[in-house]
Amino acid sequence: MEIKKPAMAGTLESSDCQVTVEAGEGKIDLELNSAVINQFGNQIRKVTFETLERLGVKDVKITIVDKGALDCTIKARIEGAVYRSLEQIEHLPWGGAIR
Amino acid sequence: MINAVGRDIPEEILELTGKEVFHGNHYYDGYEYRKHGPMTRCVINSNGSKLVDSIHDVLVKCGIKDGMTVSFHHHFREGDYIVNMVMEEIHKMGIKDITICASSLGKAHDPIVPYIEDGTITNIQSSGVRGKIGEAISNGKLKGLAIMRSHGGRVRSIVTGETQIDIAFIGAPTCDDYGNCRGIGGKSNCGALSYAMADALHADKVVAITDCLVPFPNFPAHISMTRVDYVVEVDAIGDPAKIATGAAKPTTDQRKLMMADYCTQFVVNSPYFKNGFSYQTGVGGASIASTISLAKEMKKRNVRMRFGVGGLTKPMCDLLINDQVDCLLDTQDFDLDAVESVKDLRHFRISAGQYADPFNKGAVVNKLDFVILAALEVDVNFNCNVVVGSDGMITGAQGGHPDTAAGAKCAIVIAPLLQGRIPAICTEVTTVTTPGESVDVVITDYGIAINPRRQTNCKEDNLSV
Numbered sequence: 102m103e104i105k106k107p108a109m110a111g112t113l114e115s116s117d118c119q120v121t122v123e124a125g126e127g128k129i130d131l132e133l134n135s136a137v138i139n140q141f142g143n144q145i146r147k148v149t150f151e152t153l154e155r156l157g158v159k160d161v162k163i164t165i166v167d168k169g170a171l172d173c174t175i176k177a178r179i180e181g182a183v184y185r186s187l188e189q190i191e192h193l194p195w196g197g198a199i200r
Numbered sequence: 201m202i203n204a205v206g207r208d209i210p211e212e213i214l215e216l217t218g219k220e221v222f223h224g225n226h227y228y229d230g231y232e233y234r235k236h237g238p239m240t241r242c243v244i245n246s247n248g249s250k251l252v253d254s255i256h257d258v259l260v261k262c263g264i265k266d267g268m269t270v271s272f273h274h275h276f277r278e279g280d281y282i283v284n285m286v287m288e289e290i291h292k293m294g295i296k297d298i299t300i301c302a303s304s305l306g307k308a309h310d311p312i313v314p315y316i317e318d319g320t321i322t323n324i325q326s327s328g329v330r331g332k333i334g335e336a337i338s339n340g341k342l343k344g345l346a347i348m349r350s351h352g353g354r355v356r357s358i359v360t361g362e363t364q365i366d367i368a369f370i371g372a373p374t375c376d377d378y379g380n381c382r383g384i385g386g387k388s389n390c391g392a393l394s395y396a397m398a399d400a401l402h403a404d405k406v407v408a409i410t411d412c413l414v415p416f417p418n419f420p421a422h423i424s425m426t427r428v429d430y431v432v433e434v435d436a437i438g439d440p441a442k443i444a445t446g447a448a449k450p451t452t453d454q455r456k457l458m459m460a461d462y463c464t465q466f467v468v469n470s471p472y473f474k475n476g477f478s479y480q481t482g483v484g485g486a487s488i489a490s491t492i493s494l495a496k497e498m499k500k501r502n503v504r505m506r507f508g509v510g511g512l513t514k515p516m517c518d519l520l521i522n523d524q525v526d527c528l529l530d531t532q533d534f535d536l537d538a539v540e541s542v543k544d545l546r547h548f549r550i551s552a553g554q555y556a557d558p559f560n561k562g563a564v565v566n567k568l569d570f571v572i573l574a575a576l577e578v579d580v581n582f583n584c585n586v587v588v589g590s591d592g593m594i595t596g597a598q599g600g601h602p603d604t605a606a607g608a609k610c611a612i613v614i615a616p617l618l619q620g621r622i623p624a625i626c627t628e629v630t631t632v633t634t635p636g637e638s639v640d641v642v643i644t645d646y647g648i649a650i651n652p653r654r655q656t657n658c659k660e661d662n663l664s665v
Contacts, residue, residue, distance in 0.1 A: 116620055137621055139591035169620015 102157045102183065110181030111170075118170040120178040122186050125160040129153060135167035148172045152179045156198050176200075205583055205632045216345060225606045225637055228558065236361030239404040241429065250431045251377050255289045255409070258430050259367075262405040264290065267297045268366040271358075271399045274304035274327075275371070275383065275390035275532055279442030282371040282409055284311045285434065291320045299323035299344070301363050303354060303395035303552070304597045307331035308442070316341055325363060327351060328587050328597025338593045346594070348587055348633075351531070352556025352563060352603035355398040359559055368403035370396045370423060371437040375410035379428025380421035383549070384542055386412030388438040391533035391542040393422045397551035400427040411437045422549060443539075450492065450515075451485035455645050459614050460489035463572060463643050468497045472569040472610055480509040480565075480604055481516070483534050484574030486614045491515040491572075498524055509555070509564055510534075511599065517541035529564055531555045531600075556603035565600065565607030573601055575615045577629040582636030582651050584613055585629035590622045598633045605638035612641045 104124050111119040118135075131149055135142060145167060152175075153161065163182075167175070180199050184190070193199055201209055203221035214221065243250070252258040270290070272283050283302065288311075290298060298321050300312075305324070310332040315321045317336070323344035329337060337346045349357060357363040372381035373389045383393045388411060400406050400423045408423070408431045451457065463486070467473050479494075481487040492515050498505065505525040508516050512530050514537035519525040527546040533539045541547050556565045565571075575584040576596060584605070589595040605611040615624040625644060642649045 116618070137591070141621060169618075169622065171621050 102187065104158065104161045104183070104186050105188075106186055108182050108186035110185060111174075111178035113166060113168055115168050116170055116174070118165055118167040118175055118178055120175075120182040121164040122158075122179075122182045123162040125162045127160055129159065130162045132162075132164045133167065134165065136169050137167070144172070145175060148175050149179060152176050153183075155200070156180065156183050158183060204637075205581075205635045207632055213345075217347070222635065225635065231559070233360060233559070235359050236364065236402055238402050241405075249377060250379050250425075250428065252430045252432050255286055255432060255434070256293070258407050258432050259286075259289060259293065261430060262367045262407065264293065264295055264367065266295055267299075268295075269299040269301055269364060271301040271365045271368040271403060272303070273370065273393065273396040273399065274302060274306065275393060275395065276308075276388065276438035276443050277390075277534075278306050278308045279388070279439035280306070280308045280371070281436055281438050282369055283309050285409075286369050287312045287315055287321070291315050291318075296320055297322045299325065301325040301354075301358075301365055303327060303351065304599070305329045305333055306597075309333055319343060323347075325349065325354070325357075326597070327354065327599055329594055330596065334594040348594075348598065350556065350598050350602045351395065351552050351600045352558055352565070354395075355551075355553040355557035356559040358398045358402045359553070359557065365399055365403035367405045367407060368396070368399035370400060370406065370408045370428075372408045372410040372423070373437070374412045374414050374418055375408045375431055376414055376416040376418040376425075377431060378416050379406075379408050379423075379425040379431050380416070380418040381408050381410070381423040381428070382418055382420075383422050384539065385414065385418075386410070388412075388436065388440050388443065389539050390438070390443055391539040392530050392549040394531040394550060394555065395552045396423060398553050398557075400424075405429045407432060409434055409437055411435060451489050453485060455616060456486040457489055459486045459616065459643055459645055460493055462648060463490040463612060463614055464493040464497055466612065466641060466643065466648060467494060467570055467610075468501065470610060473503065475504050476506040477503070477569045478507050478509070478567060479505055479570045479572075480511070480568055480608070481572040482574050482599070482601070483511060483513055484614065487572045487574055488513055488515055490614070491519075495519055495522070495524060509568060509604075512538040512541070514538065517547070520544060520546060529555070556600050556607070558603070558606075563603070563607065565604045568604060568608035570610050570612065571604040571608040573605060573611065573613045573634075575601075575613050575624070575634075576619070577624055577626050578613055578615050578639070578642050579626050579629045579636070582639040582642065583629050583632045584634040584636075584639060585631050586633045588631040590630055592630065602634040602638065605634045610640050611638055612643060613639055614643045616645045
């Protein structure tokens, strides 16, 4: 899947995270800023890469500002941002790429 | 050596501090000791004046030298200028190896971090630290020890001589030329001066720093001239706009409001809720919200409070205004409404020693029915952590948490199951601030847990336990 235009999902409320995706430079470029980076930084990175892989996104500049979101929230926000950037708001692959 | 809450305290620390490990709340009940008295320089000659021109001059007069202990109080909260002002001067004079004994340190004191790094400050004693000082200590930049004591514990250590203060600096909103200090009447009012009282009684030299010099006598004095060596007038002792920034504003967070509601339901259904009960809260969002909802229940059920203690905020002072409480006992004011309330004759200022010192002949906290507290973490043994973040960074202050929890008949701790994705209810807290034996009830967003040690004396109606 190719990121066409910048898109964003999520908020900066506690327990949420704000995900921004932009066209990349040939690879996955993750910028992570988290309130719990010392405890959960690696876990958040793992979830991010897994989610992008499932969505088939290989070329993206992704920025996550995390306020202590759980894994399910991070996943949902990444999926939201990616499909918004594709401008796809109907016929989403529930149970497929989106789990 | 393993202490009463199961933590291993390194022998090295026991040797350095000369202390025993924690043996339980009542280990020192009935303990006898002689109090530490200050070296006192008499002022008999009536020609003398206590006014000194500058911080520099007063440090010289007090004989500042390497290795001394200087003390501060934190009533100006995040608006405090005193600590930075004095430490900057000490640093300029090239003094090293200073111990700071403050009642608390906050983000306002970030500018002293370079003095930690260059060895001007080598020991810190406080109720907690926030901001960059917390990071500096957590990263091992402090050469000596950081000792975090509760408000009562700080007074105990000063009174017993465990901490010997060489020079105490008291920020006084108003002061006369003979050293009578008051917390009100000036341009940077903080209300009470409770935490400075032990310093004034037990420090060898006592310096009042004011930005509002008034004619003698500045009565009724909160700290008496009989305790003060020197008075210095400066342009500003604090930023009035930031003095009252300790407390959270009334919260709109639905989860906190729900927990506050659970808390009030618990309180009104407990046997201690009856005419003449006593009450204290911390200043977390949920604690403040529970005072507001409790006030409604008190009105509805026609129950009157005998006294409220604090750490006072507007909702507590409203109880006084609405005549729902007989009196307030005040150690510190978190907002301008509380500072204003100090003028009420039923609003009494008490010293930190009266409030919580376990080594006096009885403190106010022992007379509390309820205390409502918050915590960063609570573990399955009811131990609470309020000082160290889950990532190991020192990031908070305990204040009177352990004192009030130990003293009150019913100590209630409010904490959500999750703070962001950090579990606030956990198997083992990062650091034990308040031992589980002090904590009676833990209130979360999912329900209420009663300490198994107490379950026989509490009843709970319509609540999920």
